[in-house]
Amino acid sequence: MAPCSAAVMTLQPQFDTLAQACRDCRRCPLAAGRQQVVVSRGNPGARVLLIGEAPGADEDVRGQPFVGRSGQLLDRLLVQAGLDPLQDLYLCNAIKCRPPANRRPRPAEVAACRPWLAQQIRLVDPALVLLVGGTALEAVLAIKGGITGLRGRWLSPEQGPMATDMRGRRLMPLLHPSYLLRFAAETEGSPRALTRADLQEVHRQLSALV
Ligand code: URA
Numbered sequence: 001m002a003p004c005s006a007a008v009m010t011l012q013p014q015f016d017t018l019a020q021a022c023r024d025c026r027r028c029p030l031a032a033g034r035q036q037v038v039v040s041r042g043n044p045g046a047r048v049l050l051i052g053e054a055p056g057a058d059e060d061v062r063g064q065p066f067v068g069r070s071g072q073l074l075d076r077l078l079v080q081a082g083l084d085p086l087q088d089l090y091l092c093n094a095i096k097c098r099p100p101a102n103r104r105p106r107p108a109e110v111a112a113c114r115p116w117l118a119q120q121i122r123l124v125d126p127a128l129v130l131l132v133g134g135t136a137l138e139a140v141l142a143i144k145g146g147i148t149g150l151r152g153r154w155l156s157p158e159q160g161p162m163a164t165d166m167r168g169r170r171l172m173p174l175l176h177p178s179y180l181l182r183f184a185a186e187t188e189g190s191p192r193a194l195t196r197a198d199l200q201e202v203h204r205q206l207s208a209l210v
Helices: 006-024 057-062 069-080 107-124 134-141 191-209
Strands: 048-052 089-093 128-132 170-174
Touching (some): 048 107, 048 134, 057 069, 107 134, 128 134, 128 191, 134 170, 170 191
Parallel strands (some): 048 128
16 A cells, blocks of 8 residues: 555545545435445645546446556556556546446536535645546546547646636546557557557656655
8 A cells, every 4th residue: 555645644634524425425316336446546745636537347346446447557657657546646437336238427426526526636646646547537628539639638727517616737638548558569659659648648747746
């Protein structure tokens, strides 16, 4: 487990209250079909917060985000870029319950879950936020589509449903690891190589912060 800083230890009761509130949540119909609410993985004191789409089957069983095949690929790319997934990042999703048959979350489900995401951002207080895939991009910035053109760029948004939560933070959209699983190539210009380069830029920015 990542070592806890004094600030995180002080905030631990608030993280615990948030996790319990998520477990009790019945704000949308996804609550009825879940095995577990999937809140977070990684370091609550991290300077980098990563937001994915939604838990899949493995995450629903294990109760942690990004622990299935796409999560394993994500972890590998993070490590190759010099980032420690458990120490350098706090990982979560735009929604905390698995949609049936892994369908894309509906706008109403994303909206119902947004207050939990906002609380995670407030408690972690990250300097850098990674928006992994189109759902995260839309959930935070209300941008539909266009992740291929936006990936790897630092954004300082002043608009979107989470503009207030994101004030003072730098955001980077990234390709989703489920998409990367469809392209095994790791040669220059491949989606995996582009993502590794994007994560190397995240590592550079993180190193410049500390
Ligand atoms: N895909 C996501 O977006 N999040 C997970 O936790 C797992 C797969």
